[in-house]
Structures are given as structure tokens and as C-alpha cells.
Amino acid sequence: MSLxxxxxxxxxxSLLLLFVLHGLVTERAPRVTTExxxxxxxxxxxxxxxxGLNAQGQxxxxxxxxxxxxxxxxxxxxxxxxxxxxxLSTSSAGRTLPTPASSGISRGVWDDGEPLLLLRxxxxxxxxxxxxxxxxxxxxxxxxxxxxFLLISLGLFALLLLAQFALLHWALRPxxxxxxxxxxLQAGELDRLPDPGMQELQxxxxxxxxxxxxxxxxxxxxxxxxxxxxxxxKTPLAALQQSLHGVNDAVVQTSLARMEGIVQRELRRARWxxxxxxxTPLLDIEQELQSLMQAMRLIYRExxxxxxxxxxxxxxxxxxxxxxxELCGNLLDNAAxxxxxxxxxxxxxxxxxxxxCVEDDGAGADLATLNAGCLRGQRLDESQPGTGLGLAIVGExxxxxxxxxxxxxxxxxxxxxxxxxxxxxRVAGAARGPDTAKTIT
Amino acid sequence: MRILLAxxxxxxxxxxxxxLRAAGYVVDWAADGEEADYLVREDLFDAVILDLGLxxxxxxxxxxxxxxxxxxxxVLILTGRDAWHEKxxxxxxxxxxxxxxxxxxxxLLARLSALLRRAHGLAPGPLQVGxxxxxETRQMLLHGDKVIALTAMEFRLLRLFMLHPEQVLSKTxxxxxxxxxxxxxxxxVLEVYINRLRAKLSREAIQTRRGQGYVFRMESLP
Numbered sequence: 001m002s003l004x005x006x007x008x009x010x011x012x013x014s015l016l017l018l019f020v021l022h023g024l025v026t027e028r029a030p031r032v033t034t035e036x037x038x039x040x041x042x043x044x045x046x047x048x049x050x051x052g053l054n055a056q057g058q059x060x061x062x063x064x065x066x067x068x069x070x071x072x073x074x075x076x077x078x079x080x081x082x083x084x085x086x087x088l089s090t091s092s093a094g095r096t097l098p099t100p101a102s103s104g105i106s107r108g109v110w111d112d113g114e115p116l117l118l119l120r121x122x123x124x125x126x127x128x129x130x131x132x133x134x135x136x137x138x139x140x141x142x143x144x145x146x147x148x149f150l151l152i153s154l155g156l157f158a159l160l161l162l163a164q165f166a167l168l169h170w171a172l173r174p175x176x177x178x179x180x181x182x183x184x185l186q187a188g189e190l191d192r193l194p195d196p197g198m199q200e201l202q203x204x205x206x207x208x209x210x211x212x213x214x215x216x217x218x219x220x221x222x223x224x225x226x227x228x229x230x231x232x233x234k235t236p237l238a239a240l241q242q243s244l245h246g247v248n249d250a251v252v253q254t255s256l257a258r259m260e261g262i263v264q265r266e267l268r269r270a271r272w273x274x275x276x277x278x279x280t281p282l283l284d285i286e287q288e289l290q291s292l293m294q295a296m297r298l299i300y301r302e303x304x305x306x307x308x309x310x311x312x313x314x315x316x317x318x319x320x321x322x323x324x325x326e327l328c329g330n331l332l333d334n335a336a337x338x339x340x341x342x343x344x345x346x347x348x349x350x351x352x353x354x355x356x357c358v359e360d361d362g363a364g365a366d367l368a369t370l371n372a373g374c375l376r377g378q379r380l381d382e383s384q385p386g387t388g389l390g391l392a393i394v395g396e397x398x399x400x401x402x403x404x405x406x407x408x409x410x411x412x413x414x415x416x417x418x419x420x421x422x423x424x425x426r427v428a429g430a431a432r433g434p435d436t437a438k439t440i441t
Numbered sequence: 442m443r444i445l446l447a448x449x450x451x452x453x454x455x456x457x458x459x460x461l462r463a464a465g466y467v468v469d470w471a472a473d474g475e476e477a478d479y480l481v482r483e484d485l486f487d488a489v490i491l492d493l494g495l496x497x498x499x500x501x502x503x504x505x506x507x508x509x510x511x512x513x514x515x516v517l518i519l520t521g522r523d524a525w526h527e528k529x530x531x532x533x534x535x536x537x538x539x540x541x542x543x544x545x546x547x548x549l550l551a552r553l554s555a556l557l558r559r560a561h562g563l564a565p566g567p568l569q570v571g572x573x574x575x576x577e578t579r580q581m582l583l584h585g586d587k588v589i590a591l592t593a594m595e596f597r598l599l600r601l602f603m604l605h606p607e608q609v610l611s612k613t614x615x616x617x618x619x620x621x622x623x624x625x626x627x628x629x630v631l632e633v634y635i636n637r638l639r640a641k642l643s644r645e646a647i648q649t650r651r652g653q654g655y656v657f658r659m660e661s662l663p
Contacts (some may be wrong), residue, residue: 294529
């Protein structure tokens, strides 16, 4: 559930609650006020009428206010004494008002459904005075008011919801930007998170950048240390080999060869365990591969091999430069060992993925064995020194970048065709270490 | 053939010096980058074996500087750095070949020989001029079915001639490419060796150009 949605939901719910409560109070207020006012008026009327009773307990017409005389005025009274027929206001048009059970204010309904507010007074000399006022007009007004109030409230509610959405969208922009920058960082477009411009997020991006930097430093340090170690170990080994030149002792020579193999293998493995930095910059593939091809041509100059490179202009993806050279260098070197005269390196796009293929015109290889197990799950430490080390390294790199390696027969050249397919997005996600191995048959 | 070995490791350098000299090369040794740079700019060498991790000036730096000042002599990088990106950087800096330590002595000699051959515009394979073939591993001269033994100095001198057939080679140039710095020699020594070679090949094989030097003729007479 997104932060935006959650915040929006709770804000909308609280807004709704506020509106409902407010509506309930506001809807009741006019009725309560008006009825209180009517009650006061009814009391005044009752007082007035009672003050006008003559000795026989009858109301003289002169004393009756005009409003009770007009037909259907909405103001009525009824005076009932003993068993006589009750005295009714002219406005009642002969209809008898319902008599409330007890004195005081109460509601009632006339026979034709007209709602009434009734006030009953018990007279001191015996008898009952009921004064009433019709609520028909009031109810009509209140209903109209209620509708209008509801419509205005709904409109306001919708307006506030919109405003709230916009506000949330605006307020969460730095968070979205941070997330976006995180993705760009993974894709290698950025090398560090920029300032999010929001106080609450700054410690996060600062901490993140610090981790990135320390990791890059550690990686550089371990790589440098290993390069130094390589140099330090190899030179004395080379010296040993030179001084033993001409010594035809099989034990000495095999031991030397084994030492050489072990040093090479362990150094490569140590270089690999340094891992891949998550924030790898975008690499200009065309330029890098061109210099690699040039180096290849020089290395195999004696055999006059024809190295052909085909790469789309401007091709770039997120990969460590050293890894790219190690990967392609080993593939090309392997191809060159078997090729008769031609080696092709082709880079192309396949949907959103990149496809990197190396093919040669050599005798080919046992595809079944290669596809079945040569690279799948095989670690450097399982490979024999000197044999297949190059391909094992390729396997490690491919696994670290979450790629897929396939071996087929080259249709164009007839030899072996090794294809590496990987997606730039998965590269960023998988480039955490060699454990995320993924190969297909 | 005069080679500069730029290598800071004493043990490796002395072993290499022995092997290279045994293979008939004249070798000078520079133990740091500055010395190597200075010696190469003397323009005495036919090739350089260059270590990358040199003190004072890094191998790649001086190599780039040489190429920038149009010094075209063949350079073989000899290093422990075996990653592909390092090889690519080495070639991009202007190296002609790249060999990683540890290595077999034969491999270095074969590559060095190929490098020199290429630098003189000759095809790879055995060194062959006219009917003469020089077997560099056994240091012998082949002519038809005949196998002619050569002394170390005769071999060095003949290889120089065969790498530059039909070219006038001055006495000073020949001396510079036959002896290293520490070697003092008498004025007639070169003449003596050339006469020995003439005796083994034929009088016409090496001609004397007065005041200029010597020429190795491709067309040899029976």
C-alpha cells in the first residue's frame, strides 16, 4: 500500500467524519431554535387567552387575537370545560384539536395529517385550554434547508478531497524524487543520491551516500591490495622460473606450473569476491570493445586472425569496466584459441535486453556438455588450474550480472557461438554478488 | 641485437639477463622508470622489455611518453598484471606485446624474436635471407643441407646482418648493437668477426663500403 494512498485514505475518512458530525448538529439546530420560539409564542397566546376568560369561563370574541379568527391561519385554540362542547377558534374550521394527555408542550397530528405543536394549560376553575400552531410551513422550510445543506456539504467535501489529493501529491514529491533517484542510482545514471531538499529525508540520503562511498572505497582498496599482491607474488615466481631454465627436473617443473596455476586462480577468485558495486556507472561499450579488439589483434598478430566487432553506436550499459574486459577478453581469447581465421563479436538489442555474442570459425565444441554443466553452478575453486579458468571466470561474471549464457553452433562462421543475454535493469538488481547465479540450458 | 630490460626485481632481472644473453642478445638493465626512459632516449636499443610496476616512473607512463615523442622501438610489457583491462590499457599505451608473469623463458624468447622480426618488416618464422637460414634456438646457420656452427658473437653479428639485408650498417651502429655499456673493445675486433663470418659464408656475403660500413648481400654466390 502506498504512502500516498494510506495518507489520502485516512485524511478522507477523518474529513468524512467531520462532515457527518457537523451535518448532524447543523441539521438539528434550526428546528430546535424555531420550536423554542414557537413554544414561547404559544405560551404568550395561552396567557393572553386565559386573561380574557369572563365570569362564565367563556372567551369573548373581542379578546381573541385576529390570527385565530382567520381560516387556516395555522394558529388554533380549543377551550374545553366540563361536558359542554368545546369552544374552538374560528381558524379551526370546526375541527377539534387533539387534547394532549398532560399539560405543557407536546406534538400532535391533526386528522388530515397536519403536524402541530400543542400547548395544554389546565384552568384553575376546571377545564383545559389547548393552543396550537401548525408546523406544516416550518417543516417545508426545514426540508428545503436540509437539501440545500446536503448539496453544499457534498460539494465542499468533494472540493476538499481534491485539494487534499493535490496537497499530498505535492508534499510527497521529494519522497517520489528520492525513490526515482534511487532507481537511477541502481541503473548507473547517478553515482550518489542528490540532496532531496527535505529536512526529514536528508539524513537518509546522507547515510546512503556514506555507505556507497565506503563500499566503493573498500572495493578500490581490496582491488588495489590484490593487484599489489599479484605483482608481489608473480615476480619472484617468474624469477624462479627463469633461474630454473634448462633444469630438466620434472618435479621442479610441475611444481612451478602448479604454483603458477594456484597463484593465478586464487588471485582471480579474490578479485571476484571483492564483489560488484551496486552503483556502477554507464559504460561506453563501443569504445571499450574497440580497444579490446585492438589488443586482441595485437596479441594474435602472428596468426593474422580477423577480429570483427559489430556494436550499435552509442551502446552503453551499467557494468564495471574491468568486468566487461574480463568477460569479453576471456570469451575472445577462448574463441581465438579455436578459430581458424575469423572471430566475430556482436552486440545487439533483443527487446529490452542486451545480447553479446562471440563466434568463431573453429571446429566447434561439445555443445551438450557446455550447456549442461560447464558454467552452471561451477565455481572457480572447482575448476582445475589452467584448464577452463577463463570460461569459469566468464561464468562468475555472467552470474554476478544476472545474465544468461548459451552455447550454440555459429550459423555464420560454423564454429562455436557463445551468447550472453542480460537485461540492464536486472543487472542493477542482481549486481550484488556472485551468489545470484542464473544460467539457462 | 641490443635489448633494454626495465625490471625492478633483482632476482628476476639477473635470471633474465642470463637467459637473454645466452640467447645471443646484448642486454642493458634499468632498475627504475627514470633510468629506463633515459636509456631508451639514447636510441641504442632494438627492443625494450618493460615491467609496469617500476619505481620512480610507472611503466605505462614512460611508454606513453615514448610513443608521444615518436619513439617507435618495439616494446614488450612483462608484468604480473594479468587482467584483461590491464592488457587493453597496455596495448592502448603503445605496447607491441604483453606477457604476464610468471612465464616460460622460451615464451619470452619466442615473443621477443617475433617482435624484432616484425619491427624489421620480416615474416614470422625462421629468419631467412636468400639461401641462408638462421636457427635462432640452436644458434646455427643452415645452407641447403649444410649446418654451420656459429660462436655466440658470430651469431649475434650475423643476426644483425640478416635482419638488415642490403642495408649499409655502420661500424658504430654495429658495435652499439653488439655490446652493452660495460664492454670496452679494441678497434679491430669487429673486423675480425666479420672476416670470420666471411670465411664461414662466402667472401661476397658481406661487402665493405669504405667510410660507410658493411652490407649483407641477399644474393650469395655458391
